[in-house]
Amino acid sequence: MLTPLKAKSEGKLAKQICKVVLDYFEKQYSKELGDTWNTVREILTSPSCWQYAVLLNRFNYPFELEKDLYLKGYHTLFQGSLPNYPKSMKCYLSRTPGQIPSERHQVGNLKKYYLLNAASLLPVLALELRDGEKVLDLCAAPGGKSIALLQCACPGYLHCNEYDSLRFRWLRQTLESFIPQPLINVIKVSELDGRKMGDAQPEMFDKVLVDAPCSNDRSWLFSSDSQKASYRISQRRKLPLLQIELLRSAIKALRPGGILVYSTCTLSKAENQDVISEILNSHSNMMPIDIKGIARTCSQDFTFAPTGQECGLLVIPDKGKAWGPMYVAKLKKSWSTGKW
Numbered sequence: 001m002l003t004p005l006k007a008k009s010e011g012k013l014a015k016q017i018c019k020v021v022l023d024y025f026e027k028q029y030s031k032e033l034g035d036t037w038n039t040v041r042e043i044l045t046s047p048s049c050w051q052y053a054v055l056l057n058r059f060n061y062p063f064e065l066e067k068d069l070y071l072k073g074y075h076t077l078f079q080g081s082l083p084n085y086p087k088s089m090k091c092y093l094s095r096t097p098g099q100i101p102s103e104r105h106q107v108g109n110l111k112k113y114y115l116l117n118a119a120s121l122l123p124v125l126a127l128e129l130r131d132g133e134k135v136l137d138l139c140a141a142p143g144g145k146s147i148a149l150l151q152c153a154c155p156g157y158l159h160c161n162e163y164d165s166l167r168f169r170w171l172r173q174t175l176e177s178f179i180p181q182p183l184i185n186v187i188k189v190s191e192l193d194g195r196k197m198g199d200a201q202p203e204m205f206d207k208v209l210v211d212a213p214c215s216n217d218r219s220w221l222f223s224s225d226s227q228k229a230s231y232r233i234s235q236r237r238k239l240p241l242l243q244i245e246l247l248r249s250a251i252k253a254l255r256p257g258g259i260l261v262y263s264t265c266t267l268s269k270a271e272n273q274d275v276i277s278e279i280l281n282s283h284s285n286m287m288p289i290d291i292k293g294i295a296r297t298c299s300q301d302f303t304f305a306p307t308g309q310e311c312g313l314l315v316i317p318d319k320g321k322a323w324g325p326m327y328v329a330k331l332k333k334s335w336s337t338g339k340w
Helices: 019-033 036-044 063-071 118-127 144-152 165-178 194-200 226-253 273-282 292-297
Strands: 002-004 016-018 053-056 091-093 113-116 134-137 157-161 187-190 205-211 254-264 286-288 312-315 326-333
Touching: 016 019, 019 036, 019 226, 053 063, 053 118, 053 144, 091 118, 113 118, 113 144, 118 144, 118 205, 118 254, 118 292, 118 312, 118 326, 134 144, 144 157, 144 165, 144 205, 165 187, 194 226, 205 226, 226 254, 226 273, 273 286, 273 326, 292 312
Parallel strands: 134 157, 134 205, 157 187, 205 254
Antiparallel strands: 002 016, 053 091, 053 113, 254 326, 286 326, 312 326
16 A cells, blocks of 8 residues: 655656555664654655765766855765765765756766765775775665765775666666766776675775665565565565675675675664674684774764664754655774784
């Protein structure tokens, strides 16, 4: 059953909430989040409250747009308060809902900005990419995090992988829309099963991002097909196994001393903390990295729920801070001697 939302004043068709999914989330998240779920549910089911951040493309910098954003009351993400924040990455956000129009893809013309959920930049920042490093974006489509990585630094080699053929084409188009030709030459785009990447390229990368397939809470809530939604829910319990397999492959692809960041856009503990706990319990060479400092620094822009993990953060949608859900965990691969 689909429950219609109030139509926007512009007269556009209203999104419809899928009751099957909402009822399922209600049971799970009221247990996992307690009273916090009431606010989260209110935001997730009210697209009119959603906010969109504007990531500026340093390869075709929109100076005029930047002035306009200032005049409209936008501010820069973190406002210089996050240690190691790359000066070359500029992201603007507003405390009020709404979005500027997205740009169309035009062959040969680089886009000037990318619209995104601001919380999706946290996994990129946690990776702390440096110039010259070899980095793997294991589940890269639609390409927003790959674009953000390239705003932070110029890697020696960036491997963007996406197994789904439709999303793979989307990824290629995103990269072509934002990245100049000389830099495209240091980027490899592949369509491999991410679970096999570690065997194909063992200990190849300094940094690996696993933005895993997950229960995408925002989009699932607005599934237009109730039968498809019911099937997704029935298959949901298989996702943690896939996520663990992807992480094991990523660990193989990571060099000793390298950094691994895992992220999802779900609130689900089974796909977040439980997955990371399983990896830490089964891989003695993987060490948790404390990222609680990010939560302390970013509290003005994001609301965080407790995770019980020093290495894991969970951004939850809140009033005036409608970002997330976004879970981020950071691990480091130790040297074979057991030393860091």
